[in-house]
Amino acid sequence: MSPLVRTRLNEVYASIADSPAKPANRPLRTWKHRTTIAATAAAVLGIAVFASGFVSPVMAQSIRSIPLIGTIFDSVGQEFGIQRAVDSGMYSTADSTVSYQDIRLNVTETVFDRERALFTLQVSSPYLKDGILSSGGEDIELKNAVHNFNLKINGKVVGESGFYFGGGEEHPNTLILEQPLDSASVSSLPDSVKGELTVMLEGIDHEFKLDVPLTKSEKDIVHLNPKQTLTNDSLSFTLSEVDVTPITTNVKYSLSALGKTKLSDDEASALMNHRVAVYDDKGNLLQGLNGEGMLENNEKGNKTDSQYSFASAQQRPAYLIFKLFTTDDHDAFPYTTIKDSQFIDGMSIKVDIPSK
Template structure:
């Protein structure tokens, strides 16, 4: 988020075992940290709305790395072939948001150089890595590495580097099982890539990296916050593979026609006397919508949210002037009562077309404080929503 996060951003153990990692990192961090701790108090449990069933195990692990980034190259045509449109579904983040996205938005993404298929490949010692789909919209970067030449259940390396800093119990079975000497590691796993822009390491504050669940033998990187890159630069991806001495290096020219709409509305504050929030900024691009806001005060409660049940933190829905609701890129749950101050910096799906107005609809979930379960939460629902209609805010788009 806007300020640097606390020391960790937690993800559930099931996701880690699938090597689908989420990280929030201080800038210029130099090492990978593996942290195992019991989740007590106010640490978030990230549950996605993907096909994988949410894992409610409260014991969590965080895998953090400071060297993962991506970019996107130029595509020289505005024509959308069926193959290209289908490939967009596989791009990290954009793929999950593609359903319902208009052809006009896809067209704009291609014309502006935001998405591309560079199809660059490097082969070392019988293993081939290819840069498949890339996405860069000036605010967020993503890419996929395809792997060939080895048959392994996962693509991301499960091993802990010898120079890694271990925080927690270094004698835990989980840690010891991954402290494998380099000479004994299975060949073919992709280590966390090093990413450069014009020869310099790229800083970021939040991102994800690891196996791409929608495609076999694919490794994805998604950097979603803290990027400060120009619209035109040379992207370098340096990836190492276990059991292979030579690094896999890709150099890709990145150039976008950045036409993102940036809204910084004046007087965009709503309050009920105890709780208030202010929209600081909204960024609208063909592939995403970013909402940045600050909130302060005690969260409003409904009659159902009493006794063993309480209100969650306040979440926010984005709705266009046609009533279309944007999907959040991920949805977080917390095993604690809400705080009185939040800074929200969240990505949502793109608008089908630029709306005349944007409405922010705050809501809460009802949480059982005994086990922090959410009333109504299931495979196709984040939970039963209690909308705070008095706090709805409509922003005109000029």
């Protein structure tokens, strides 16, 4: 299964040493584009069986078993998290449409847990054919054509650094928009809300705004505060929070270099090149989705606070293992393979996941 090409955080981290002096707090964010290849053949037909709201697991499986009928998420869901959303019926159908001149956008499906929201966005236009959009006198692949997008709920942006990727060969005129969420902003929301999705396409001076109903899944959500700290001669590693949904596993942790206060640029870059890999109880490396980190570095001390999201394990694990490792300058998140030599001895934390 080919991984989604997610981010290149290391390119940002590696640039620290070459950058002029900056304020102590340095936010490090992810790109807004990634690509994928469709894994299976499935098409969505305009059939009344797709009612709004969650599709039951039995109905979802029945629908998927019918030739040429299935959710778009099923077609592009190469990661376990999206696959589990489809298998368990944890996606919702929608029919939100907006048009401007000759371009029409339509959100047809959503997935929404406390950690991220995903949307299937179908694009139609006389200038769009087989995934190629003629815009501003140039031809651009639709999977590269999003200039920007954001999600608002109750008038407030609920996440930053969103991502998008194309629907693959089976759905060349469809985009998948993925918005990591600020869990503090959505934790108090009711189960069903309306979100305002704003999309801007390259070469088109217009904001497309769609009102999209979102149904929050509360199935099997686990919030843990391990607050476990490990140290060695030079490093302190604290695992502070772990959120696990059937779709997404979110991890918050911090690092600091011991025996030092303010770090040089080289030392700061080296500290930021430490990352966390997550393994399930069967030894599977969870697929990385996105992440960001912030370095606080001044005369009072140094500390990194990082938050990373991973696709949840295919089956609910009895425990997860969080291993600290070092990256090479040219490694790119989400690290599909990690060499044994990259792991730091003694920096491994096991966290039990409560049973259902």
